[in-house]
Amino acid sequence: MEFDKVVKRRVSIKKFSIKKPPIEKVVEAIEMANLAPTPGNIHILRYVIVDEPKKISKIADACQQDFIRKASYVVIICTESKQIEKLFGKRSEKYVKYHVGAAVENFLLKLTELGLASSIVAIFSEETIKNSVVIPDNAEIELILPVGYELIKGKIIPIDKQSLYNRLFFNLYGERFYKPFPKVRRADV
Numbered sequence: 001m002e003f004d005k006v007v008k009r010r011v012s013i014k015k016f017s018i019k020k021p022p023i024e025k026v027v028e029a030i031e032m033a034n035l036a037p038t039p040g041n042i043h044i045l046r047y048v049i050v051d052e053p054k055k056i057s058k059i060a061d062a063c064q065q066d067f068i069r070k071a072s073y074v075v076i077i078c079t080e081s082k083q084i085e086k087l088f089g090k091r092s093e094k095y096v097k098y099h100v101g102a103a104v105e106n107f108l109l110k111l112t113e114l115g116l117a118s119s120i121v122a123i124f125s126e127e128t129i130k131n132s133v134v135i136p137d138n139a140e141i142e143l144i145l146p147v148g149y150e151l152i153k154g155k156i157i158p159i160d161k162q163s164l165y166n167r168l169f170f171n172l173y174g175e176r177f178y179k180p181f182p183k184v185r186r187a188d189v
Contacts, residue, residue: 006109006112006113007109009112010108010109010112012118012119012120013117013118013119013150014067014119015067015070015150015151015152016067016070016071016072016117016146016148016149016150016151017148017149017150017151018070019072019148019149020051020072020148021072021073021114021115021116021147021148021149023049023051023073025111025114025116026049026073026075026111026116026147027049028110028114029107029108029110029111029114029116029147030047030049030075030107032106032107032109032110033045033047033103033104033106033107033110034103035106036099036102036103036105036106037098037099037102038099039084039087039088039092039095039096039098039099040084040087040088040095042083042084042087044079044080044081044083044084044096044099045077045078045079045099045100045103046077046078046079046080046139047075047076047077047078048075048076048078048133048135049073049074049075050073050074050075050076050133051072051073051074053069055074055132055133056068056069056071056073056074056146057069058128058129058132059074059076059124059129059132059144061128062124062125062128062129062132063121063123063124063125063144064123064124065121067146068121068144068146070146070148070151071146071147071148072147072148072149073146073147073148074144074145074146074147075107075118075144075145075147076129076133076135076141076143076144076145077100077103077104077141077142077143077144077145078135078139078140078141078142079096079099079100079139079140079142080138080139080140081096081140082138084096096142100142100143104120104143104145107145108120108145111147115149115153116147116148116149117147117148117149117150118145118146118147118148119145119146120143120144120145121143121144121145121146122143122144124141124144126140126141129141129144
């Protein structure tokens with residue numbers, strides 16, 4: 001699929017088919033997430049793929065999101081950021097967020113290209129999920145990503161995004177119009 005089409009096709013899906021995709025597709029999407037820019041070239045992300053129905057049900061309860069139960073897989077994105085904190089101090093929290101965001105976008109776009117669907121779940125009981133899949137205390141859960149095939153393929157209507165007209169600026173915040181530099185001739189210098 002062409003990049004622009006993948007980006008426009010990617011939407012959050014909360015209705016999954018009972019057909020289970022091959023786990024290799026999920027791993028392939030995680031491999032793309034792993035290519036995202038990292039702070040200081042230090043790989044701090046950890047990925048837990050859950051496919052056991054009882055554990056998925058516990059995760060759904062911990063998120064208070066019933067639709068997660070229908071997902072074939074749940075990918076838990078974790079960070080072990082101690083090394084980043086030592087290297088970047090108070091800025092590390094911001095860098096971790098950038099890294100997680102870039103990795104998750106790569107992951108979601110690759111899933112879309114592979115014909116899979118997902119959505120981002122960011123509110124959950126971290127303690128409950130950590131206990132369910134035995135995540136160590138030094139790892140922090142960042143996001144939960146249920147994964148599966150769309151229930152009704154092709155019925156998705158992408159949401160129109162707000163225009164950039166009032167959000168894209170040139171050289172100064174609030175300057176909506178691009179003003180190119182005047183051309184300078186060699187004789188003028």
